[in-house]
Amino acid sequence: MATTVEAGGVREAAFDAAVAADERIEPRDWMPDAYRATLVRQIAQHAHSEIIGIQPEANWITRAPSLRRKAILMAKVQDEAGHGLYLYSAAETLGVGRDELLDKLHTGRQKYSSIFNYPTLTWADVGAIGWLVDGAAITNQVPLCRCSYGPYARAMVRICKEESFHQRQGYELLLALSQGTEAQHAMAQDAVDRWWWPSLMMFGPPDDESSHSAQSMAWKIKRHSNDELRQRFVDICVPQAEALGLTLPDPDLVWNEERGHHDFGPIDWDEFREVLRGNGPCNDERIGRRRRAHEDGAWVREAAAAYAAKHGEAKA
């Protein structure tokens, strides 16, 4: 027993040293159980968010106002599916199965980002999602490219490269509307009014209420606090909104010379918690749709497997 504990201590010291030296932890390395569990939870939630995030945007593919916009939106949605797959693969390197992860999503035992429980009511919402939701995601994700877990960091590098197009197409879409007719401008403003606050919530609860933050930062899974990233995002968005000719729906939003940052109004965390609890506008719809898609696709998976078995190629 004594030797086991001692061996564990040596492995733990090696892990701590690797993290401290900013080296990456790789799948076959020893790692603390809690580190593994934290990563599985975070990467799975991230993967689920990517594939659930397809739904609010796919809602507008058939109604995109031009062939150009339609092609762009389809490419974006295909990217989101791809991002989900990169992340599921990264999660699987930690010893969990793909089906297990999907099952946990379908039964509500693992979460996805609350932002996707809001509806896309107008075409301008596609622009607001690209600019604000993807913008917030990028602010969160860029530091994850240096996450201590190698496969997650590598997936994030790939994802961040691709997200840049997502954000820019959204911004361009909003700009076109903002500079269009009065009705189009109003539609763009309405979308920004509805997506601004939920986008700020994407950074998670305030630092003093965030249950996982301190440990994740110690493990270098996370590099910046929720509030720090939220502030960064607000500061980035203010001049971008001005260039769009749109306003952000916060009367308290003002430049604070002393801090060198924008002050902004209080976030409605009760709303955040309600959506998290499953009481957002689209929670049931999103999960219902996902489950149906999975069930409706079963015959395709079975057919592919049967074909592979017949040709003797599947070596499971």
Add this chain to the structure above:
Amino acid sequence: MSSTDWPLWEVFVRSRRGLSHTHAGSLHAPDAEMALRNARDLYTRRAEGVSVWVVPSTAITASSPDEKDPFFASAADKPYRHPTFYTIPDGVKHL
């Protein structure tokens, strides 16, 4: 049959002619042909590749991290394998 019954494949992409294939990531697929098609859609959506290899993950034999030190140690104490090990007088050219 569920997707976890599908084998895992490692994907290697040659980004352009003249370069080696590099590991891009992994995916599940029922057979090699589907793995190739999925790899194209997943890893080369922006013309990142001119050639793709897929290899069943089970076919890869890996050195274990536990044996990292002894396995690679013999290379670490042979600095004389590097050109910088040797002292050459100033002014001597093409060496």
